[in-house]
Each structure stands twice: as C-alpha cells, then as structure tokens.
Amino acid sequence: MALVAARAGVSGQTVSRVVNDSPRVDPATRERVEKAMAELGYRPHRAARALRTGRSQTIGLVVTTLATVGNSRMLQATAEAAAEREYALTLVTASGGVAEAFEHLAEQEVDGAIVLNEASAQVPTAQRPAGLRLVVVDAATDDGFISVHSDHAGGAALAAARLLELGHPIVHHLAGPADSFAAAERERGWRDSLAAAGIDAPEVVRGDWSAESGYVAGAALSAASAVFCANDQMALGLLRALAESGRRVPDDVAVIGFDDVPDAANYRPPLTTIRQDFTALAHRAVAALVADIEGEGPASGPSIIPTLLIERSSTR
Structure with a gap:
C-alpha cells in the first residue's frame, strides 16, 4: 500500500479509501491510485484485512444436497x-447434520451463513456457535435468524386457480416431501385455491422431487x-407416464409445474409452470446477511420473493 501511495503521489489513507470504495475520493485521484495498483499488481490482503476489521469477508452456504435443480x-x-x-x-454439505456444518464453518471463521431448503428444517433445533449470523432460505420460522x-x-x-379457470372440475396435486417447507407451502396454496372455489381437495400423491418419483406417481x-x-x-416424470398410458397433454390432462427450470420450455409438450426467481432469492439472502454482518441490523420478518405463472403448451 505504501508503494502504491508513493507511485500515485497520495497518502496511504487515500489508497485505503480507494480499496474500500469510499466516496471521499475524487475521480481523478481514484483513477491515479487504481492505475498505480494495476501497475504494481496490488491486491488487498484478505487475512490482514480480517485482523484489522475482525471479519473474514467469507460467508458459508449449508446444503444437504446439490442433486436438486433448486x-x-x-x-x-x-x-x-x-x-x-x-x-x-464456503460450501458445506450437512451430511452429518446442520449443527456439525455450523461447527465446521465456525472453525473457518466465516462471518455468517446461508442455509438452503432441505437443511433449513434442522436449524430451529440445531445448536449453533455463538455469534454466527444466519439467513435461512425456506424456513417455517424466523426465530433467531433471518428468513x-x-x-x-x-x-x-x-x-x-388457473387450471380451474380453464374449466377443470378439480385439480390434483403431485406434492413434494412431507418434511419440506417449500412442499408444505405449495400444498397449502393449492388447498387454498380449491377451498376458495368450494371444492374439497383430493388426496395428494407425494413424490421426492425427482423425475423418477413423478413417473411412479403417474399410475x-x-x-x-x-x-x-x-x-x-x-x-x-409425470409427462412420460401419461404419454406411455396413452393420455395426451393437454388434450386429456393439463399439467402445471413449479420452478421454471431452464429445460421446462423444451419438455414435450413445453411445460406451463410457476417461475421462482433464484437470482433474486440469492441476492436477497446475501444482502440481508451482509447487512447484518456489517452492522446495519437484521431484517424484521421474513422476506418473500414473488413468483410468476409462465404459460406454455401443457395447459390449454
């Protein structure tokens, strides 16, 4: 930093302000400092910064699996x-449980962690290191963490509601795992729509998120x-099972999915689905965690990202 300051003809404090993106540096000076940094190959030293600020500039991500698209x-x-x-x-798989994953992250001195989906159900009962800031994606409660x-x-x-609007007298549901927050919420929304129309919900058929379980549910x-x-x-999987049984989609049966995976538009037929904005979800989670880490305080209440109906050929 001293070498950069000497080459740019500024103080070490000015170099520090440029490195930390402070607004208290005029554009011409910033350009001169950045030019000197590039010429000298200067990079901020993460370990040194951690000693000075008490933060590692690292966050953890806890998952149970990466096999699911979400x-x-x-x-x-x-x-x-x-x-x-x-x-x-830093990515940690919770193969030994979320509490063990938290301990592993604490040993690496992360500033906070984001817990994804299936792992989220374990958070309320898992012991976690003191001071570990958390954002939990898909949680039934926000007790002690950001949701x-x-x-x-x-x-x-x-x-x-869309399937009922299209004239179908009843809508069946191929649900996700019983212990999943997302699956429970999607089942609740489906039930609410049927109840609003005065229709008794039929028994759900349950899968495990995989295409194979959808195929088995076809029967x-x-x-x-x-x-x-x-x-x-x-x-x-359901589309394959219906095709093999001679039932045409959407002529004989209409199908709507959830997520809008990149391949959904290339299913046969192209799938009508509910789009989750994974980019917005991740950015909201990271923003909330960083705000908490940097002293802006945790968000109050759960943060909910809107979803969108994408209509394609699997519904008429």
Whole structure:
C-alpha cells in the first residue's frame, strides 16, 4: 500500500479509501491510485484485512444436497451475489447434520451463513456457535435468524386457480416431501385455491422431487384431468407416464409445474409452470446477511420473493 501511495503521489489513507470504495475520493485521484495498483499488481490482503476489521469477508452456504435443480441454481446465484459484494463463499454439505456444518464453518471463521431448503428444517433445533449470523432460505420460522423464501403458497394458488379457470372440475396435486417447507407451502396454496372455489381437495400423491418419483406417481394420477406438480422435475416424470398410458397433454390432462427450470420450455409438450426467481432469492439472502454482518441490523420478518405463472403448451 505504501508503494502504491508513493507511485500515485497520495497518502496511504487515500489508497485505503480507494480499496474500500469510499466516496471521499475524487475521480481523478481514484483513477491515479487504481492505475498505480494495476501497475504494481496490488491486491488487498484478505487475512490482514480480517485482523484489522475482525471479519473474514467469507460467508458459508449449508446444503444437504446439490442433486436438486433448486439447490444447484441457488449455489451459483449465491456465489455470484457474494462475489459482487466482495465476499468469498464456503460450501458445506450437512451430511452429518446442520449443527456439525455450523461447527465446521465456525472453525473457518466465516462471518455468517446461508442455509438452503432441505437443511433449513434442522436449524430451529440445531445448536449453533455463538455469534454466527444466519439467513435461512425456506424456513417455517424466523426465530433467531433471518428468513427468506419464494412465495410458494401464492404461486401454487395461482397454478390451481388457473387450471380451474380453464374449466377443470378439480385439480390434483403431485406434492413434494412431507418434511419440506417449500412442499408444505405449495400444498397449502393449492388447498387454498380449491377451498376458495368450494371444492374439497383430493388426496395428494407425494413424490421426492425427482423425475423418477413423478413417473411412479403417474399410475395414481392416470384418471386426473388436471395436475399441479410441486416441481418441474416431477412434472417431467409425470409427462412420460401419461404419454406411455396413452393420455395426451393437454388434450386429456393439463399439467402445471413449479420452478421454471431452464429445460421446462423444451419438455414435450413445453411445460406451463410457476417461475421462482433464484437470482433474486440469492441476492436477497446475501444482502440481508451482509447487512447484518456489517452492522446495519437484521431484517424484521421474513422476506418473500414473488413468483410468476409462465404459460406454455401443457395447459390449454
């Protein structure tokens, strides 16, 4: 830093302000300092900064699996959102439980952590190191941490209502795992739409988020005229099962999924679905965590990201 200051003809404090993106540097001086930094190959020293600020500029991400589309997309979006705020990301899989993952992150002295989806259910009962700031994606409570999630119930209600608007007398539901917050919220939204129309909800058929479980569920849904699937992967399996049984989509049965995965538009037929904005979800989670880390205080109440109905050929 001293070498940069000497080359740019400024004080070390001015170099520090440029490094920390302070507004108290005029553009010409900033340009001169950045030119000197580039010429000398200067990079901020993360360990030294951590000693000075008491922060590692690193956040953790806790997942149980990366096999699901939602988790893998959230990993990418969270890494990008963290990098934009100049935070590194450490990934931990909770194979031994969330409490063990928290201990592992504490040993690495992360400033805070984001917990994703299936791992979120373990957070309320898991012991966590003192001072570990948390943002939990898809949690039934926000007791002691910041909660962020998509509007699962609202999106599901929109899907069921749309199928009823199209003239179907009843909408069946291919649900996700019983212990999943997202699956429970999507089931709640579906039930709310049917109740609002004065329709008794039929028994749900439950899958495990995989396309294979959607295919297996096809036998139980073979007589349905409209099905709302809790995610696009199960909808894919269901479409295959319906095709093999001779039922045409959407002529004989209408299908709506949830997530809007990149391949949904190329299913056969292209899938009507509820779009989750994974980028907005990750950015909201990172922003809330960084605000808490940097002393702006935790957000009050859950932060909910809107969902959107995307209509394609699987509904008429």
